[in-house]
Amino acid sequence: MRKRPSLSFHQLLLCICLLCTLTGAMALLSHCTSADRRFEQFTSQVFREEMTASTLNMHYTIADSAAFGITDYEPVLSLYTSGQSDASGERCSALLRQLSCIAYDKLSPENAFTYTLLQRSLENDLALAQFPYYNEPLSPSSGMQSQLPILLAEYTFRSRRDVTDYLALLDQVDDYFASLLLYEQEKAAAGFLMPDVSLEKVRKQCDTIVTIQELAQGTHFLQTTFEDRLVELQAQGILSAEVVSSFLKENDRLLTTVVQPAYATLSEGLYSLETSGSAGQTSSISQASPGGIIDTSGALPKGLALLPDGKAYYHHLLFAETGSSRSEKELVQMLLAQFQEEQAAIRSLTQQSPSLLSMLSEGITEGFPIPEPEEMLSDLQSRMINDFPVSNPTPSFTVKDVVPSLEPYSAPAFYLTTPLGDSDNNVIYINRRNSPMGLELYTTLAHEGFPGHLYQTVYSNRAFLDKDMDPVRKLIWYGGYLEGWALYVEFISYDYAADLLEQCGQSDAAQAALLEKHTRSLQLCMYTLLDLLIHGEGAGYDQTATFLGKFGIDSPEACKAIYTYIAEEPCNYPKYYVGYLEILKLRETARSHWGDRYSDLRFHTFYLENGCCDFSLLEELL
Template identity: 45%
Template sequence: MPLLQIKKWSRKRRSFFLGLSAFAIVFILISCFITSDGRRFQTLTEDLFHSELSGNILNLHYTLAYPEKYGFAGEASLSSYQPRSEEDDGASNIRSTLNQLSKISPDRLKEDDSYTYKLLNRYLTLRLSGSSYAYYDEPLSPSSGMQSGLPILLADYTFRSSKDVEDYLHILDQTDTYFDGLIQYEKEKAEHGLFMSDSAAGDVIEQCYSIMDKDALSSGAHFLHTTFEERLNTLEQEGIISQEQKMKWISENDRLLTTVMAPAYERVADAFTILQGSGQNDKGLCYFPEGRAYYEYLLASTTGTSRSIAEIKTLLFEDFRQNFAAMASLLGQYPQLAAAFTNSDATFPYITPVEMLDDLKNRMAADFPPFPQSEEAEDIHYTIKSVSPSMEDYCSPAYYLTPPIDDMRNNIIYINHKNSPDALTLYTTLAHEGYPGHLYQTVYSQLYMNQNNTSCIRYLLHYGGYVEGWAFYVENLSYQYAQSVVSDSLTAAWYEACRLNRNIQLCLYSMLDIAIHYEGATLPKAQAILRKVGITDPQTASAIYDYIVEEPVNYLKYYLGFLEFLSLKDTAQNLWGDDFSLLRFHQFILETGPSDFQGLNDKLRLR
């Protein structure tokens, strides 16, 4: 080979290797950037996770079964409201976190972290916009306030160790400070002209005396007595505590209930008695100075939707029209439905909740994936409990108690027996709360995220539309499962009529929510709307109106979330074509995990 050719080859080879070295350097630099951003994001989210949970023992206990494994230690602290200074708008921490996020590129994060980054960024940005509405929140709402919520959380506070019992008693000992903080907040609300109506305040006063009933407390029959002793008995049986220790703690619980917690409730009742009359609005949020803007924020933050109110109204109206037409068609096909059935108990083959949940698990198998394989997944079980009679007036018909992320084996579903549901209603309610509803959704998503080392901050980003929208979506499917349980077409048609009726009702209430809080509909206007769909009793219409006034966006959390899932399903069918299946769609939703609907839509288009 000529020398010249050799020299040319040598220069080419050197150029090749120099190019390769340059590529390697660039690759290393990119890797360093990715690693650096990844580490910073991990540190940021872990710090957020710890700071959010460290200040409130209730949140910590219900999020982590074994907090010491995550680095949490110290005294149990129940966070309480602290008045803001003029310089503090309550948003400095959010701004600081957003500033730290802005220095991290989501493009340099691994796919899962990049998705979490975008969720967190939108989540915090939205809450920053809501920080200017400091006194629009209502922690002591008659329908869902902490005066009824705290006793429920205390009654189900799991005792796994002696420290859990000690923490529980510390919480009881701080309930006076906690409620004093809420009283201070309500006084400040009143000073800003934003205190609740007289009727709502009256309901809170009545609840305070009813929940902490003096006779039940003095006799030791209060449910916070009995549930406490039941949990201690379990610890004693397991050999974790002695009988002597148990009796000592029972005595301490009695003391704290009567000398700390009951007086705290009395102070709330006294404060609300004084504050009655200071409320300036007994109608929708739009009658407050910034009420319409706050409603827009509340709607977005609660449901996770990015749609405008005009879009939401169109979506709801079209759904209402379709369901109403479907109901009319069904009644035309089966005119005897109007009078033939009053309940489903006579024909429904399942009676107990366990029988119903077993049937639901079998029927859902074709459309929903099994839990991700793990040792923990093999030991998932549930307990059905009844709501305490003293709490029946303040609880939902049923609810699921979300387990800690590091111990999902024990799941609890509560049923409120005040108005015993018929068999079909119980079946669909258990689908909503259990399988394939909240229990299944929660356990599946948490198992999957745990296995994939998903950022811990995801567990603290709450999306009401995702959670309740999913539960109502699968509740709709459970009516179809119920139809396959029975053999005759008339009963199946009745079940379909019940499904349509429930959808029509919740869709109507969702439209009313917008009309009342955003457009200013008053009680007479709401009564007129309800009369058009057959709700003619003035007291019933008034009760519906009052509930929507007290709980803005609550119905939309369920029904708009449901419609968003239907829209996602339509998108998946268009994108996947012949490859679409309910199983694949449901697996996508569950493995993505709790999200806003913008995130779900964006991720779906990348599949």
Template identity: 45%
Template sequence: MLQNKKRSLRKRSIFLGLSVFAAALIFISCLLTSDSRRFQALTEDLFYSELSGNMLSLHYTLAYPEKYGFTGEALLSSYKPASEEDDGTAGIRSALNRLSKISSDHLNEDDSYAYELLNRYLTLRLSGSSYDYYDEPLSPSSGMQSGLPILLADYTFRSPKDVEDYLHILDQTDTYFDGLIQYEKEKAEHGLFMSDSAAADVIEQCCSIMDKDALSCGTHFLHTTFEERLNVLEQEGAISQEQKAQWISENDRLLTTVMAPAYEKVADAFTILQGSGLNDKGLCYFPEGRSYYEYLLASATGSSRSIPEIKELLFNDFRDNFASLAALLNQYPQLTTAFTYNDTVFPYVTPEEMLDDLKSRMVSDFPPFPDSDQSGRINYTIKSVSSSMEDYCSPAYYLTPPIDDMSSNIIYINHKNSPDALTLYTTLAHEGYPGHLYQTVYSQLYMNQNNTSCIRYLLHYGGYVEGWALYVENLSYQYAGKVVSDPLTAAWYEACRLNRNIQLCLYSMLDIAIHYEGATLPKAQAILRKAGITDPRTASAIYDYIVEEPVNYLKYYLGFLEFLSLKDAAQDLWGHEFSLTRFHQFILETGPSDFQGLNDKLRLQSG
């Protein structure tokens, strides 16, 4: 009996232990569920608040916003001066406060990663909020005076409501630019307005973009693209001919009575503000310019490296590429003497032929799209930049599709300076396959499949996006070398790749020299002369562009170098199991991130 009693007690103690363990599991489960719910609520609130106040952002993010609960009026957000009660950081501080009450340890792997990204993203944004008037929304090179017409010209009409929303946006362009004028006036009051030459460029752009002759004749690209989109709706039976005519008339009225006067008002305001700019050199000549540059560098590139680390990385890369180019030219001396590149050697002429070739050659290095049902419906259209916008657009660019409709993708080619075959081929690799188009569609399909937190779609990382595009552009030079049979031509392609990297690396180092170390135009010209750029006008144009667009070259080139560094780390961690396809799949399935996040996740998954 005594023995049986002991057994009974033992059984009870074991049962009690299991009960406690089960209760602990239930408690932990409640914590997990509670924190998961709070994180989901926070991210959905941020997603909604970010998009509901700006119809352009909403339209380019969601094809069918009503399915996500967006049913409000079409608004075009405009600048409003900060009040004493709200310095513009209240939303960020509130989000960080809510985030601090959630434990990332209680979230699933994907949400935990999103949590860390969001925490760093908001913290960095908060640190940048003290530089109220250092941003430049009307930059001559990338300002909204040139960006807005591009977004309007490609505003997709999927339904009659989209047309109505578009016209509402046009009707608000005067208020939108009034806000930017107010901001520029406040910049001037704080001694932070742009240089006279930059202001003159903006004035010229405002006059030429909204060309009066084209507007009066109805031949402006915002006339023609509007009618083209309406024609599609009419052919689909979504609108009548009468409705189309009515909307064309309304578009004409808004362009001439609202949008054109808004541009004139910007030009007038900048004419008055000319002369108030106190600095035509780098950011470091502004009161808080160096610290702002550090913030901007981290924000634009997604790199957490210090400036001395970045300089060392750039210098080593410049040296290695220069040595590789010298060795190549030593191996093929014809490239520096009698060799003449013959563009007709390249067998592909049209962008479509080149993209088809790139798609076939990338198969051995990149994974297929994750969603086979969707991937068969992915298509693209090649369009030409309007002649009136050629002076203000990049050589090419890709328009990101909405996350709920990735079937239609658009790549624009700027034909102002017709590129040679190799340049067009590598440019299409950058913008299309395996560049922006492939990267964007793959990551969004994967995130959609896995119900990734909606906040991931709003966190933008320029270094991830442009660094990837430059990384695959480098691979495309190798693909181009396989297109041709002549070893000397293939060597020429490799020389072009190395030369391009040397140039971009040089401009990236010059960016730091100008904005952080105070290099003036004569100093920049001296640096460029040592690199073989001896024409003073060319050197001056490079200097002016870097002054107007701080960190832009670094967004591309530092991002590219971060990916090379990440690939080296993956090779060390994976050893003989490393492959380009596995590495690329890891990047694409992790999705847009800062490089700290990518490095942390690589080591976590390889541990």
């Protein structure tokens, strides 16, 4: 046996001291890194679960699922099940409990930021889960009956797996719509069903979006767009001609035997609810409307404030949609102050040149220097270069027309966001039914394209990947951050348009463009105030008509249309305009903190690179 060397007492004491020091340091290091590791494992699991729960959501969030550790999944549409709100609330509670077990003060700054962001979002989701029947997935203006076909038509095919996933999703549309009908039936039983006038709108959409006639002719956009995407894969050598032919037949079969019948069944189910007298969210017009006309034609939607605990629900919905932590009272004060600013700007412009009002009513269309959408987008890119960070390489894009069958249900223009890892397949849709032209088209393209949604999405996604941000942050969504930005740059584009018109010798038209900017801002401010009054205070049609009448909107038809849209789409206008005002406030804060170091370029870079956040957290970052 080998003899062990002996240690003196002093040597032993020194070793013990050294061992204690090293053990303490290692324990501290282990404790710090273990908190980060536990948090990242937690967020990774949450992200994977959310992605695999909805293939449609995953496809529009990440281009390559394998890059995020998702290789084994079943293509699924997320179906509603009875009692789902209780399950959602329990899941939020469970996630919050897991989150609370992670030592926040031991996290890295990046993880601590994500922790706070996720915690706030989950807490608000938990609060919303207490109101199971206040949501409306079949809204007449933005429901899934009209949104799902658009998402399917733009479902990018990068591989054969994408095609088979797509066909599997088509095969589930009947189950998906059946689950939404179940939700509407449960809403009806609880007294929360949309009124007949809204049900009728949705039914008409179901009857016209996918028709037997179009499918028989092979002209439906879900047939033509599918074939176009397959042809591209064939050209890349990914699919053979035989496989393409097989997929085309399967697509036609599913559209004819699954999708179209699913729409018909949904329409019939809604009609049954409509005729059964189940409609609950109603508000009768019985008093004299502006102009002396009495309208007793039927029921209109009512605001959330008139529902049980509706004000509490609206408060949480406002935060979820806008990302603003301000109270309704604070928002009203902020809106009224902006309203006065816009009025003063309009008054100043019209006093200088009264003829601008007639130019405004005629619109700046035929005389606008740039007629085509692609040229407008190019001009916008050149004008934004000094005030916005460069996104390399320059994002490519395609401008398409909305197909005729979807024109009645689509916005004047829209952009479908591209997923992480794919910045090349950008499409902007223009709805020719609304015929945006001239200045209106120019500013709309700024909103949807550059420096709006397209630019914001591509730049932010590239920054997200460059910084190796936690993927769970892609689950955080605040409409105010995204739509607020698009409206913010849309108003900037009016200044760009004024410069363009001035350069072309159209000085009066340039001033009219500025007047149009302030008029549009005033209008959106007014509609946002109405949203707060209708859903936060319980204002009905008569109060809305009186409010609008003070600003010269006295047509009963116009008042009814404005009231109905706002009542059917709670928080839609605040999502845009409150988001816009929060960006203005954030910009003021940046100017105050940064002083001489402030520039629009620096502020815009800060905003884009930090990704989707609530505004109070963005302000803390400043």
